[in-house]
Amino acid sequence: EVQLVESGGALVQPGGSLRLSCAASGFLFSDYTMNWVRQAPGKGLEWLSYISRSSSSIYYADSVKGRLTISRDNAKNSLYLQMNSLRDEDTAIYYCARESSGYDFDFWGQGTLVTVSS
C-alpha cells in the first residue's frame, strides 16, 4: 500500500525556519517525481515545488522561490522541504504528493500543519 506521511509541522515565529519531512513507503520511491503542495486555512490548493527522481530537476512557485528548498534522499525514501524566513502567510497544511507519469498527483499524504505566528 502506498503511504506518504508528512511530519515536522509546528508553531514557529515569523522569520523562523522549519524542515518538513515526508516518509514514503509501499512503492519504489526513487522511481517517482515528488511535489509539495500547501493549503492555507479556508483557502485553495497551492503548488510549491517539484523534484525529479534523481534531484536533477527542481522547480519552485514564484511565491516561495528563494525561501523554500526541496530535497530528497532516495536511500531513506524521504522527501524534505526546508522553509526559511517564514511569514504569517505561510501558515497552511503542507502536503507531499507523488507525481504519476502523466502530470498528476496520484497519491497524497495526510498533511502537516505549519503555523507562523508571534
Added chain:
Amino acid sequence: QSVLTQPPSESGTAGQKVTISCSGSSSNIGSNTVAWYQQLPGTAPKLLIYSNHQRPSGVPERFSGSKSGTSGSLAISGLLSDDEADYYCAAWDDSLNGYVFGTGTKVTVL
C-alpha cells in the same frame, strides 16, 4: 495566486448532473493535460481524473472529465450526498515551469 478559474460553487439535488468548468490559457491547459481532485471536508485531496478524462481505479463512472482548447470540465452525474466536497482542476504551466491549480469549486447536494 490561481491561474485556472473555476466557479466558486455548484449545486444540485440528489440524482442530478453537475458540471464544473476550469478555464486556463495556452501555456497550461492549452498545452498539457488536466487533472481533477476531490477534497472531502478535513481530508487530503484525492485524484479523481487524470489525462483529461481518465479515471483512476476505484473512481466511479459517474465522474467524467473532458478538455477543449484552454478549458477543462468535470461532470458528476447521479449526484450523491457523498459527493459534497471541494473540487480542483490542475495542469502544468509551461510559462511558469510549475503546476497551477484551479480556484476550487464547492459542490453542494441540496
